[in-house]
Amino acid sequence: xxxxxSPLAVIDSHVHLxxxxxxxxxxxxxxxxxxxxxxxxxxxxxxxxxxxxLLTVAERHAFHYGLGVHPWYCTADWGQDIENLSKLLxxxxxxxxxxxxxxxxxxxxxxASWETQLPCFEAQLQLAxxxxxxxxxxxxxxxxxxxxxxxxxPLERGGVIHGxxxxxQLAxxxVDAGCYIGIGHLLLEEKAKKLQETLVKLPLxxxxxxxxxxxxxxxxxxGFADKTGGSSLILHLLIEKIAKLQKKSNVLVSEQVxxxxxxxxxx
Ligand SMILES: [Zn+2]
Numbered sequence: 257x258x259x260x261x262s263p264l265a266v267i268d269s270h271v272h273l274x275x276x277x278x279x280x281x282x283x284x285x286x287x288x289x290x291x292x293x294x295x296x297x298x299x300x301x302x303x304x305x306x307x308x309x310l311l312t313v314a315e316r317h318a319f320h321y322g323l324g325v326h327p328w329y330c331t332a333d334w335g336q337d338i339e340n341l342s343k344l345l346x347x348x349x350x351x352x353x354x355x356x357x358x359x360x361x362x363x364x365x366x367x368a369s370w371e372t373q374l375p376c377f378e379a380q381l382q383l384a385x386x387x388x389x390x391x392x393x394x395x396x397x398x399x400x401x402x403x404x405x406x407x408x409x410p411l412e413r414g415g416v417i418h419g420x421x422x423x424x425q426l427a428x429x430x431v432d433a434g435c436y437i438g439i440g441h442l443l444l445e446e447k448a449k450k451l452q453e454t455l456v457k458l459p460l461x462x463x464x465x466x467x468x469x470x471x472x473x474x475x476x477x478x479g480f481a482d483k484t485g486g487s488s489l490i491l492h493l494l495i496e497k498i499a500k501l502q503k504k505s506n507v508l509v510s511e512q513v514x515x516x517x518x519x520x521x522x523x
Contacts, residue, residue: 358392
């Protein structure tokens with residue numbers, strides 16, 4: 257008799273399951289992910305208008321969440337958003353599902369809002385200090401600026417640089433700043449040589465994995481999996497890839513990465 261192998265336990269450290277895109281399929285998707293080994297997920301907050309939906313989805317599926325203003329959603333009204341964020345954090349203080357500030361950071365490809373991105377990010381680092389929470393960081397072509405601000409606002413609980421793509425040297429600078437390195441689907445791209453080289457050297461205790469899933473269409477397009485099993489299968493593919501690069505077993509990698517995620521968010 258063949259015994260069905262149970263899938264490795266995984267936590268998605270970054271998934272935008274609150275997005276409207278998932279409304280029609282969320283229930284089925286989440287059920288499928290849970291049967292595929294998904295033990296938990298962290299849904300980052302992106303904008304004030306999206307926070308209520310985020311809270312509903314996190315509550316409904318017993319997932320964790322972050323609260324923040326993503327650089328793409330940073331507008332001239334950022335001051336008001338930060339005030340609302342501060343109020344909401346105060347209200348939610350003590351909610352065990354609230355595990356981070358973010359997604360926040362800097363995105364140099366969104367140059368139009370650079371002047372507002374900077375103070376908005378700074379304000380969120382201050383909130384992370386005040387509420388003693390880790391940060392979920394988004395950084396695109398802005399690593400020097402992000403790292404300089406992390407130095408200026410040191411965080412007891414550190415954070416995670418999500419969707420990391422870079423050299424070992426850059427990864428080390430984030431590790432030194434108290435951050436975990438969030439590895440997503442980019443690692444699965446054949447052409448991502450630099451990231452693969454980084455993963456050969458980067459000690460396992462600094463890694464977490466993520467899907468950064470924001471669109472059902474992306475799951476379909478990725479070719480990694482069918483549309484309802486996609487998310488957790490990507491996580492399993494990431495574990496296999498990291499294990500191969502580090503010459504370790506899938507079980508060892510999955511257990512360490514799982515522990516790292518618990519540690520980072522104090523789950
Ligand atoms: Zn994200």
